[in-house]
Amino acid sequence: MKRLMSGNAAAGEAAVLAGCTCYFGYPITPQNELTEYMAKRIPEIGGVFIQSESEIAAINMVLGASVAGARAMTSSSGPGISLKQEGISYLAADELPAVILNMVRGGPGMGNISPAQSDYLQATRGGGHGDYRTIVLAPSSVQEIADLMPLAFDLAEKYRNPVVVLGDGMLGQMMEPVSFDHITRGETYPKDYILTGAKGRASRMVRSLLFDVKEEEEHNWKLSRKYQRIEQNEVRYETYLIEDAKMVVVAYGTSARIAKGAIARLRQENLKVGMIRPVTLWPFPAKIIQEAAKQIPDFFVFEMSAGQLIEDVRLALEGKGHVHFYGRPGGIIPTPVELYRIISRHYYQAERSRKS
Amino acid sequence: MKRLMSGNAAAGEAAVLAGCTCYFGYPITPQNELTEYMAKRIPEIGGVFIQSESEIAAINMVLGASVAGARAMTSSSGPGISLKQEGISYLAADELPAVILNMVRGGPGMGNISPAQSDYLQATRGGGHGDYRTIVLAPSSVQEIADLMPLAFDLAEKYRNPVVVLGDGMLGQMMEPVSFDHITRGETYPKDYILTGAKGRASRMVRSLLFDVKEEEEHNWKLSRKYQRIEQNEVRYETYLIEDAKMVVVAYGTSARIAKGAIARLRQENLKVGMIRPVTLWPFPAKIIQEAAKQIPDFFVFEMSAGQLIEDVRLALEGKGHVHFYGRPGGIIPTPVELYRIISRHYYQAERSRKS
Amino acid sequence: MKKVYSRPRSLKETHFHYCPGCGHAIVNRLLAEVVDEMDLRDTAICVAPAGCGMLVYNYFDIDTLESAHGRGAAVATGIKRVRPENLVFSYQGDGDLAAIGTAESFHAANRGELITVIFVNNGVYGMTGGQMAPTTVIDQVTTTTPGGRASDQAGHPVRMCEVLAVLDGTSYLERVAVNKPAAIVAAKKAIIKAFQHQLNRTGFSMVEVLSPCPTNWKMGPIEACKWIDDVMTKHFPLGVVKEVKC
Amino acid sequence: MKKVYSRPRSLKETHFHYCPGCGHAIVNRLLAEVVDEMDLRDTAICVAPAGCGMLVYNYFDIDTLESAHGRGAAVATGIKRVRPENLVFSYQGDGDLAAIGTAESFHAANRGELITVIFVNNGVYGMTGGQMAPTTVIDQVTTTTPGGRASDQAGHPVRMCEVLAVLDGTSYLERVAVNKPAAIVAAKKAIIKAFQHQLNRTGFSMVEVLSPCPTNWKMGPIEACKWIDDVMTKHFPLGVVKEVKC
Amino acid sequence: MKGYIEIDQERCKGCSFCIEYCPKNAIALSNKLNLKGYFVVDFQADKDCNGCAVCALMCPEVAIEVYRGGSN
Amino acid sequence: MKGYIEIDQERCKGCSFCIEYCPKNAIALSNKLNLKGYFVVDFQADKDCNGCAVCALMCPEVAIEVYRGGSN
Amino acid sequence: MLIRTIFSGFGGQGVLSMGYTLATTAMLEGKHVTYFPSYGVEVRGGTANCTVAVSDEEIASPVASEPEFVVAMNQPSFARFQSLLQSGGLIFVNSSIVDVSSTRGDIEVVAVPTSELAEKLGTIKVANMVMLGAFIRLSNIISFDFMTTNLSQILGEGKSKLIKMNKDALELGFNYIKE
Amino acid sequence: MLIRTIFSGFGGQGVLSMGYTLATTAMLEGKHVTYFPSYGVEVRGGTANCTVAVSDEEIASPVASEPEFVVAMNQPSFARFQSLLQSGGLIFVNSSIVDVSSTRGDIEVVAVPTSELAEKLGTIKVANMVMLGAFIRLSNIISFDFMTTNLSQILGEGKSKLIKMNKDALELGFNYIKE
Numbered sequence A, B: 001m002k003r004l005m006s007g008n009a010a011a012g013e014a015a016v017l018a019g020c021t022c023y024f025g026y027p028i029t030p031q032n033e034l035t036e037y038m039a040k041r042i043p044e045i046g047g048v049f050i051q052s053e054s055e056i057a058a059i060n061m062v063l064g065a066s067v068a069g070a071r072a073m074t075s076s077s078g079p080g081i082s083l084k085q086e087g088i089s090y091l092a093a094d095e096l097p098a099v100i101l102n103m104v105r106g107g108p109g110m111g112n113i114s115p116a117q118s119d120y121l122q123a124t125r126g127g128g129h130g131d132y133r134t135i136v137l138a139p140s141s142v143q144e145i146a147d148l149m150p151l152a153f154d155l156a157e158k159y160r161n162p163v164v165v166l167g168d169g170m171l172g173q174m175m176e177p178v179s180f181d182h183i184t185r186g187e188t189y190p191k192d193y194i195l196t197g198a199k200g201r202a203s204r205m206v207r208s209l210l211f212d213v214k215e216e217e218e219h220n221w222k223l224s225r226k227y228q229r230i231e232q233n234e235v236r237y238e239t240y241l242i243e244d245a246k247m248v249v250v251a252y253g254t255s256a257r258i259a260k261g262a263i264a265r266l267r268q269e270n271l272k273v274g275m276i277r278p279v280t281l282w283p284f285p286a287k288i289i290q291e292a293a294k295q296i297p298d299f300f301v302f303e304m305s306a307g308q309l310i311e312d313v314r315l316a317l318e319g320k321g322h323v324h325f326y327g328r329p330g331g332i333i334p335t336p337v338e339l340y341r342i343i344s345r346h347y348y349q350a351e352r353s354r355k356s
Numbered sequence C, D: 001m002k003k004v005y006s007r008p009r010s011l012k013e014t015h016f017h018y019c020p021g022c023g024h025a026i027v028n029r030l031l032a033e034v035v036d037e038m039d040l041r042d043t044a045i046c047v048a049p050a051g052c053g054m055l056v057y058n059y060f061d062i063d064t065l066e067s068a069h070g071r072g073a074a075v076a077t078g079i080k081r082v083r084p085e086n087l088v089f090s091y092q093g094d095g096d097l098a099a100i101g102t103a104e105s106f107h108a109a110n111r112g113e114l115i116t117v118i119f120v121n122n123g124v125y126g127m128t129g130g131q132m133a134p135t136t137v138i139d140q141v142t143t144t145t146p147g148g149r150a151s152d153q154a155g156h157p158v159r160m161c162e163v164l165a166v167l168d169g170t171s172y173l174e175r176v177a178v179n180k181p182a183a184i185v186a187a188k189k190a191i192i193k194a195f196q197h198q199l200n201r202t203g204f205s206m207v208e209v210l211s212p213c214p215t216n217w218k219m220g221p222i223e224a225c226k227w228i229d230d231v232m233t234k235h236f237p238l239g240v241v242k243e244v245k246c
Numbered sequence E, F: 001m002k003g004y005i006e007i008d009q010e011r012c013k014g015c016s017f018c019i020e021y022c023p024k025n026a027i028a029l030s031n032k033l034n035l036k037g038y039f040v041v042d043f044q045a046d047k048d049c050n051g052c053a054v055c056a057l058m059c060p061e062v063a064i065e066v067y068r069g070g071s072n
Numbered sequence G, H: 001m002l003i004r005t006i007f008s009g010f011g012g013q014g015v016l017s018m019g020y021t022l023a024t025t026a027m028l029e030g031k032h033v034t035y036f037p038s039y040g041v042e043v044r045g046g047t048a049n050c051t052v053a054v055s056d057e058e059i060a061s062p063v064a065s066e067p068e069f070v071v072a073m074n075q076p077s078f079a080r081f082q083s084l085l086q087s088g089g090l091i092f093v094n095s096s097i098v099d100v101s102s103t104r105g106d107i108e109v110v111a112v113p114t115s116e117l118a119e120k121l122g123t124i125k126v127a128n129m130v131m132l133g134a135f136i137r138l139s140n141i142i143s144f145d146f147m148t149t150n151l152s153q154i155l156g157e158g159k160s161k162l163i164k165m166n167k168d169a170l171e172l173g174f175n176y177i178k179e
C-alpha cells in the first residue's frame, strides 16, 4: 500500500523500519517534518527520541547511541550540518556507524529555506578536519528516500562509517506516494566494538586520540584502505538513455528529476541527450562517466549550486570530454522547460563545433 | 633585526603590526603559543583579547568585531576549525573580512597534536554549507607566516571575505629567525558597510538571510563573480628549478620545505626535479601547472595527508600529465632523505616508461 | 486634538510579518519607543537572531546585524568590545538564547559584557513551526512533544533569569510580559532600566519577556494572553530577578 | 601482616601520565576503588574528555569512550538512553565541562539524565598548557591572563554546582577536594553517593572535585594542596550543594 | 468626544487586543477583509473614546494613532 | 612494627604527599632517580609505621601498598 | 498527461488541504502524483500555496512554472498566480472575496462564491471543499465518484465525523458548475 | 653545511633552553637556524627534546632523522636517541646519571659529569649550561667567544642577573673538554 508522505516523514518511517531506534535532532527548516515525525514514531517502538539543545549535542548523542550499539541518526540542514562537522569527523575516526540526513537549503550563512544543492563539496569532501570520507547517498524521490534509508544504515554498519543522505528542501517537503512494504531491518553486522559494560570480557575503549604518530598514520591508512574498498564496491548510479546519446547530463537528486523532464522534451525533438545520475555522490561513479566519454563527447553538469558536482565530473573525465554547466544557486528550483532550453542551446553549439 | 620566534608567535606579532586589534581564541595545541602571545600583546595596543568559551563563540566574536570595523582574527586547529565552519560560512555570506589561522594537526577526530596537512579540502572547498570559498594562504616558514599575515588582512578587506592561513603544527611551534621590519598596516579599504550606529545616515543592516530565492541567487552569483576575480588576480606560487625539470613536485607549506631538501639531493645526482609550491591554495595555481605540463610529463604530489592536494593537481592537469603521489597522514614529518628516495624511484620508473 | 500616540520614529514603515497577536510585534515597538525616548538611534546597534524575530532589521531604523542562531551574545560581545560607546543589544528567542546559544549567553553574562539581551520567551520555537523550547512548560503540547512535555524525557522549563543570576557578571535581570496593558508598561520600564545599566557600565543586563505565540500555542490571541497569566507565570514568575546598584 | 591497601582491581597496571602531585591521579584511583567496592565493573561505561584526563581509558579497566572536547554529557546521554541498565559517567575538566561544554552539561542536567559527571576543577586548562579556565579565580595568573584574571575582561570564576542546582533535573551536586586525607575520604563518599543517585534513578548527579595542578599553578605539590584550602575553597565552598531524596 | 483613534486597517490583523482592552468599547470587529486577508477592526466614533491610548499600547501592529483633548 | 608499606619506586614521582601526611614520619625523600627522572621516596622501616594507610590514600600514583597487624 | 494545479489563498483558508485531498485521491486512483507545499516568511496569515501534479507517468518536477489550473482563494493569490497560468488555462476564483476585473485575456475564469455556498451548509469552514468540488468538475483530473465513495479513506480516520459535511460541500461545489 | 643536534632529557633539566640558546647564538651569527621543540603526552616530567638545525643555507626540514649530534641528559634519552645518530656522530652524555655501557659501536660518546661540575658553581641548575659549553667546544657549530661576549643579548634582558653564573657554567663545560 502506498501512502502520500513528505520526504521527511518517509525518511523517518523508513529509518524506523530499517531498525533505527534512536533519533536526535534540532529543529531547522526544511527538515522539521522528520524531527516531528520521529517525536511521534520513535516512542511507539520504545526507542530514544531527544530534541537536543543543539546540532552539536545531537551528533554527539548519535555517537553515544552508536557506541552503545544502537542504529542512530540525526538530521539537519545548512548551518546545522556545518555545526556537526566536528562530530562527523569523530564518528569517522572512531569508526562508528551513523546516518546523517541533510535536507539542503539555500546558503551560505543563514540563506533561506528553499531547496539547494550547495552542500555537495561539504558532504563529499568531508567538511570536518582530517583524512576521512562519508558515504553520500542522493535520493531523487520520496520513494527513493525510503529505499535508501535501510541501505544507509547497512552501509554505515558494514563499513563502520558515517553515511550522509543528501536531499534538499524539495525532496524533504514534497509529498509523493510511497510504499514501505519492502523495507526491512536489513543486514546484521558484528558489533564486537560496542560498549556494553565489560562483563565477562576485557574492557574496551573507543577513541580517536592517537598520540603516537605512527599509530595515527597506520589508522589513517587503515581508513584509507576502507575508503578504497567502498569506492570499489559501493558505487551506485542510474543511467538514462545514454546508449545513443551525444550529450550526457550529469545530475543528482532533484536536479536529476528536472533533467529527466527536460530530456523527455529534448528527445521529442530528437536531440540525443541522456543522463547519468549518481546515487552515491561519494563514492562517485567516475568509471561510468569515463566509460561514457569513450563514445560521448559532451557532458552537461546541472546542479542547484554555483558549481560543485562539476569538480567530480571534471576529475572523472580528466579532459576527455567537453564539460558544460548550468547551475542555479540560492533556492530557485529550475523547471524542466528552462533546462530543456539551455541544454538544447548547448547541444546545437556542441554539434556545430564538432562539425567545424 | 631578527628575532628567534615560533611561527605561532610570529603570526601574532605580524597580525598586530598589520593592524589586527582583535583576537578571539580558544586553546588548542599546536597553536596555543599564538593565543598566549596575543594575551600579552593585544592589551599593549589597547585592543581586544578574549579567550572565548569555545571556538564557535570565537568565530562569532570575530564576526561581531569585523562588522564593527576592526581587523579581527581567530586561530585554532583540527576539531576547533571544524566547529568554526558555520561561522565561516556566515562571514562569507555576510561578506565580512576575517582571518582564521589553522595550525593543522593529525586527524580526524581527536587525532594528535603533530603536524599534518589533512585539512586541505576543508579549507579550500569550504567545510561549511553553501556556495562560498575562502582564500587560503599556505606559508612554509616562520618568516613567511609573518609576511603573509598583512596580506591575509588586506585580502580579507579587499574582497570582504574570510581568509584562512593554513599552517601546521610544525610551522606553528618551530622557531626561526624572523624580521618584522617591513611589516606594516597595509592598505586601507572603504568600510561603508560597517555598523557604527546610524548617526547622520540611513541605518544599515548586515545579513545573509535572503528569503527571496531570486535575491539569494543574485547574491550567490555576486559572490561567484567575486571568487572569479580572486581566481584571476590573487594566485600566488613559487617555482623552483622547473625550467629544465622532467618531474615537478607539487607541495605546499612544510611539505614544500621538505621537498626542497629532497630536490637538493636529487639534483646532486642529476635528477631533473623541480617544484611548484602553491602559496595560495585557493585560488589554486592551476595555470602554472598546466603551463608546466606542456614541457614536463610527470608531476609528483607530496603532502602530509592521505591525498587531498592531489585533487587540485588532477583538476589542473586534466589528464595532461602523470600524477605521482606520496602522502604521510597522521602527524609524521617525513624527512628530505626519505622523500628523496621515493622521488628518485618514481623518477627512474617514469624515465623507463617514457623510453619504452 | 493632539496626537498622543503615533508610530515611533525608530520603527520603519514596513508592516510586521508576525502572526496576529504575536508578542514579538509588541516588543519590537517597545524597543523602538525606548530607543526614541532615550535618544539612542544614533548609537544603537542591534543583533538579530534566527527565529521569528529574525527580520527586526526590516523594522528597526537602527544599525542591525543578523547573527547565526544562538550566537547573539557572542556577536554582540565582538561589536561592543570594539565600540564601547555604542549601545549594543541582542534580540533573541528562547530556543536561540537558552538552547543552542546556552554557552554564548551564559559566558557573555559571566564576563559581564556590557550588552543588553532582549529575550523573548514564548515557550516554543516559533519560526520553525512550534517545536519544544527549553522554556516549554511541563505537559505543554508542541510538535515535538505530541504527548505534552514530559520532564523525564525532555527536561524541565529553564528559568534563564534565575540561572544567570548566579553569575557575578550580571547586573540587571528582569522578567516581564506583554500580555496586557499594565504588563506592557512594566516591560517598557524594564527595557529602559536594562539600557541604563548598559550605559552606566554596571554589567550584563537582560529582560526576559513572556510573549504570546497564538499560532503555535494553537490559541486565539486573547486566550494566549490569558495563558501567560494562568500558566506561564507559574513557571516563570515576573519581576526583577537581580539588580545591582546602577 | 594483612595487605590493607593495594591497587584497585579496576585500575590497569599502566603508569599514570600525570604530573607529580596531580589531583587527576587521585580521582582516577578513587573512581576505580568505588567501581570495585560497588561492584560496577561489569556495567560501568566511562566517557573520557579532552584534557589531562583524556587517557583514563588507559587506566580504567572498564568500557570507555573518548568524546570530543566538551561533549561528554551529550555522549553519555546517548549511551545511557540506549543502555539504561548500565552505570554511565563522564569524566571532565573545567574547560571541558564549563566552557566549550556549557550547553551540553547544562541541558543534560536539565533533562535529569541519569548519568554522573565527575568534574575535575583545577582552575586551568591543564592539557593545553595552563590557560585560563572558567573556574580560574580572580587575579590568578595563567598563560592567557598574564596579568592575573581580571573580571571585567575575562569574567568571573564559574560555580557550576551552584548553577546546575537551579535546574530541576539535578538530584545530587557536591563539591569536594583531593588535597588532603580527610578531603579525599569525603570525595570518595561523594562519588559513591552520586553513583547511588544514578542507580536509584533520581536524576542528574555531579561531583565537582577541586584538584591540584602543580604544573600550571607553578607550585610544588604540597603548596598546591594548600592553595586549594587557602584560595580555591574561598571561591568554591566545599559541601553538598544540592541533594534530593535518593 | 474627548478623543479618537485612527486605525491603519491594512496593518490590522484582527487580533482583538484593542477591542478587549478598550475601556469604552469603542472598537469593534468589522467584516472588512484587508489585503492580507484579515478581518479588521473599526473605530466606533459614537462611543466615548477618551484617548486613553490603551488600544495603541496593546496593538502589536502599531496600527493605531490616538488623538486626545483640546483643539486640534 | 605494627605495619609497613611497599613503594613501587618506578611509579613514584616524588610529589612528597606521603611524606607530608605520614603521621609517623616513616617516609623520606631519597636521592634515587627512577627511570622517569624523579627522585623517589623511601620507606623508613625503623620508624613506627602503624599501617594507617594515609600515605596510600594520598599517593596519586597508587605506588604504595600497605600492610598492617597480626601475622602475615 | 501531466496536469499541474496551484492552490492558493490565505493561510487559514484550507488551501493546503484542498491540494492534499486532490493528491491523495489521485494516488488512490493509481496515478503518479506530487504535492508540494510552499512556505513563506509570513509565519501564519500570509498567502499559502501548494502545487499538485498528477500524471500517468513519472513526474519530473513537482513545481509548476506554467500550471494548467490555478485555484485562487483570495485577491493576492489571484494577482500573483494568474500570470503563471498557461495560455488557455482555467483559474478558479473564490468570487466571494476576489475581484476579477483585471484578468488576462487568454485565460478563463471560473467564479465560485465559496463563502455563500458554504454558508448554506451552515459553516464557512468547508468553503475549500466547495471549491474543490467545483474544481474537480471542470478539471476532470480525478473521478468525482471515486472521491466521494472513498472519502473517509482519503480524509483519514480522524476526520470521519466530518465526512458527511465534506461530502456535502464537495457536491455543492460540483453541482454549482453547470456543464 | 647543515648541522642538526637533538637535545634531550627530563622535563626539568633545561634541555629546551640549551637548544634555544644555541639557536639564538647561531641566528645572531647570521646563520640559518631552526629550533623545533617536541612535546609528548606526558605533560611534565616526561622526556623533553628539541632539535636545532644550523646551516649556512636555507634549512629544508627542522626535524632530524639522522642528527650529527645528540645531547642526552638522562638515561631514556640516551637509549632513544643514540640509535638515531649518524654513523660517526657524537653523543654528549650527562655522565652524572647516565650509564653508557650499551653504546652503539659506530658513534662516539662524550661524557660530561654535569651535576658534579655544576655543583662546583654552587647550583645544579646550570648543569645544562655546563653541558652546552662542552658541546660547543666539540661541535664547533658556533663561536664560543661570540656566545660569551653576547651572552646578555642571547639570554635576554630578563635574565641579566644570571649572566655571570651562566657564563661561568659555559666556560666550565667548555674547558672540561680537553682538546
Ligand SMILES: Cc1ncc(C[n+]2csc(CCOP(=O)(O)OP(=O)(O)O)c2C)c(N)n1
Pocket (backbone or CB within 6 Å): A026, A027, A028, A029, A055, A079, A080, A083, C050, C051, C052, C053, C068, C069, C092, C093, C094, C095, C096, C097, C120, C122, C124, C125, C126, C127, C128, C133
Ligand atoms: C544552526 C541553526 N540551527 C537551526 C536553525 C533553525 N532555526 C531558525 S529559528 C529557530 C528557533 C526559533 O525559536 P526561538 O529562538 O524560540 O524564537 P521564536 O521563533 O520562537 O521567536 C531555529 C531552530 C538555524 N537557523 N540555525
Ligand SMILES: Cc1ncc(C[n+]2csc(CCOP(=O)(O)OP(=O)(O)O)c2C)c(N)n1
Pocket (backbone or CB within 6 Å): B026, B027, B028, B029, B055, B079, B080, B083, D050, D051, D052, D053, D068, D069, D092, D093, D094, D095, D096, D097, D120, D122, D124, D125, D126, D127, D128, D133
Ligand atoms: C574542539 C576542541 N577544542 C580544543 C581542544 C584542545 N583541548 C584539549 S584539552 C583542552 C582543555 C583542557 O582543560 P580542562 O578541561 O580544564 O582539563 P584539564 O586538562 O585541566 O584537566 C583543550 C582546550 C580540543 N581537543 N578540541
Ligand code: SF4
Pocket (backbone or CB within 6 Å): C017, C018, C019, C020, C021, C022, C023, C024, C052, C122, C126, C127, C212, C213, C214, C215, C216, G043, G044
Ligand atoms: S509563530 Fe509565534 S512567535 Fe512567530 S510570529 Fe507567529 S505568533 Fe509570533
Ligand code: SF4
Pocket (backbone or CB within 6 Å): D017, D018, D019, D020, D021, D022, D023, D024, D052, D122, D126, D127, D212, D213, D214, D215, D216, H043, H044
Ligand atoms: S598539567 Fe596539571 S592537571 Fe594536567 S597532569 Fe599536570 S598537574 Fe595534572
Ligand code: SF4
Pocket (backbone or CB within 6 Å): E007, E011, E012, E013, E014, E015, E016, E017, E018, E019, E040, E041, E055, E058, E059, E060, E061, E062, E063, E064
Ligand atoms: S490591536 Fe491592532 S492589530 Fe489587533 S485588532 Fe486592534 S488594531 Fe488590529
Ligand code: SF4
Pocket (backbone or CB within 6 Å): F007, F011, F012, F013, F014, F015, F016, F017, F018, F019, F040, F041, F055, F058, F059, F060, F061, F062, F063, F064
Ligand atoms: S605520594 Fe606516591 S608519588 Fe608521591 S612521593 Fe609518595 S610514593 Fe611517591
